[in-house]
Structure formats: structure tokens, C-alpha cells
Amino acid sequence: MKKLYLICMIFGLLHAGNNYSTKSDWLLDINTTNGKFMAIQKQFRGFDLAMVEVGYRFNTFYYSIKDKNYDLALYNWDKIKKAMENGIVRRPKRALDAKSMFLNSQYNVMRKALQKHDAKAVAEAYEETKILCNACHISQKVPFIEVIDPEYRWQPIR
Ligand code: HEC
Numbered sequence: 230m231k232k233l234y235l236i237c238m239i240f241g242l243l244h245a246g247n248n249y250s251t252k253s254d255w256l257l258d259i260n261t262t263n264g265k266f267m268a269i270q271k272q273f274r275g276f277d278l279a280m281v282e283v284g285y286r287f288n289t290f291y292y293s294i295k296d297k298n299y300d301l302a303l304y305n306w307d308k309i310k311k312a313m314e315n316g317i318v319r320r321p322k323r324a325l326d327a328k329s330m331f332l333n334s335q336y337n338v339m340r341k342a343l344q345k346h347d348a349k350a351v352a353e354a355y356e357e358t359k360i361l362c363n364a365c366h367i368s369q370k371v372p373f374i375e376v377i378d379p380e381y382r383w384q385p386i387r
Pocket of ligand 1: 275276277278280281283284285287309323324326327330331358361362363365366369371374376
């Protein structure tokens with residue numbers, strides 16, 4: 230233990246003169262407006278983070294259907310749409326597929342089934358949704374991202 234402490238101290242001393250910074254004004258320190266916007270734009274990321282949100286919400290969405298909590302399912306369904314819409318603002322090249330395979334099609338089918346609290350129609354629309362998510366992944370050249378039924382709840386809500 231003592232030895233480890235000594236090694237850590239030596240390591241710390243060796244690196245005392247490095248350039249590591251804990252400054253937090255990474256954005257304010259950029260001195261052109263354009264540069265600032267470029268930096269913000271980069272942090273917003275592209276379609277990938279939109280899809281991380283879609284995947285995250287898809288988890289709660291799946292369990293809310295199982296629980297027949299259609300209000301919670303609708304809540305997440307609308308957020309999935311919002312995430313995808315924001316995604317195509319950032320990556321317009323994804324817009325055509327996003328619209329034809331989801332926003333102008335399956336989104337509405339599922340929404341109607343949920344509003345009617347029609348368990349059978351919701352179950353059918355759910356299966357179609359997975360197929361369409363994956364069809365878009367194939368079309369967008371990410372066929373290795375396969376949407377499956379979630380195995381665990383990620384949120385402490387029901
Ligand atoms: C525009 C067509 C399109 C549709 C529709 C679509 N996806 Fe995606 N998805 C993508 C693309 C493109 C990526 C890879 C994004 C990247 O790397 O920039 C992706 C990636 C993902 C990822 C991985 C995100 C990560 O980086 O970890 C998840 C999860 C995901 N999609 C879930 C879904 C689910 C669930 C649906 C259906 C509700 C869906 N997707 C519908 C295009 C789509």
C-alpha cells in the first residue's frame with residue numbers, strides 16, 4: 230500500500246508541469262462568434278445522439294405497452310418523433326427515409342392505436358415498428374444496428 234502511494238506521488242510530480250486544464254470556459258474562450266457556434270454545433274452531435282434518445286425512449290415505450298399504460302406510451306412515442314425530427318435538422322440527408330419510414334407513416338399508425346387503447350392494434354403496430362426501424366437501419370447503411378425487444382427496464386417508472 231505504501232509502495233503504491235509512493236508510485237502515485239512520483240507520477241504526480243512527473244506530470245506536475247503538464248498542460249492539463251480544468252478550465253470550464255471552453256466556449257467563452259473561443260474568440261469568434263462563428264467559432265463559438267461551430268463548437269456548439271459539434272457538441273450537439275448528429276443523428277447518432279438522436280438515435281440514442283430514440284433507443285432509450287423505446288425501452289420505456291415497450292414496457293408501457295406491456296403495462297397497458299397508454300398515456301405513458303404516447304408520451305414516449307411523441308418524444309421519439311421529436312428526437313427524430315431534431316435529428317434530421319442536424320442531418321438532412323437522413324430526412325427522406327426518416328419521413329417515409331417513420332414520421333409520415335408508422336408514427337401515425339401507432340399513435341392512432343394508442344389513442345384508441347386498442348391492445349391488438351398496438352401489438353400489431355409494435356411489431357411493424359421494429360421492422361421499420363430495422364429497414365431504415367439497412368437503408369441508411371447501419372444494418373449491424375438491430376432493434377430488438379428490450380430485456381430490462383431502464384427507468385424506475387411504470
Ligand atoms: C432515418 C431512418 C431511421 C429510422 C426510421 C430509425 N433509425 Fe435508428 N438509426 C439510424 C441511423 C442512420 C443510425 C446510426 C446513426 C449514426 O451513427 O449517425 C441509427 C442508430 C440507432 C441506434 C444506435 C444509437 C447509438 O449510437 O448507440 C439505436 C438504438 C436506434 N437507431 C434505434 C432505433 C429505433 C428503436 C427505431 C425505431 C423506433 C429507429 N432507430 C428508427 C436511422 C434510423
